[in-house]
Amino acid sequence: MSRLHTMARFDERVPAPDFVGTCEGCGELILKGEEHFDNEGDLIHNDSSCMTEYLKQIANYIQ
Numbered sequence: 001m002s003r004l005h006t007m008a009r010f011d012e013r014v015p016a017p018d019f020v021g022t023c024e025g026c027g028e029l030i031l032k033g034e035e036h037f038d039n040e041g042d043l044i045h046n047d048s049s050c051m052t053e054y055l056k057q058i059a060n061y062i063q
């Protein structure tokens, strides 16, 4: 009984995961240890869609 009690114990006060900042592409948090780029302080996930969104913001689109 006591063992079951131990196994069923969940701490609901899990601290928020560490994050390094917000992705300039998708706007989501970039968690510590997650691959990302730092472009002069702008953080971007190592993800093609995030980088595309970021590039659209900082670069001019020439057609």
Ligand SMILES: [Zn+2]
Residues within 6 Å of the ligand: 023, 024, 025, 026, 027, 028, 044, 045, 047, 050
């Ligand atoms: Zn992102």
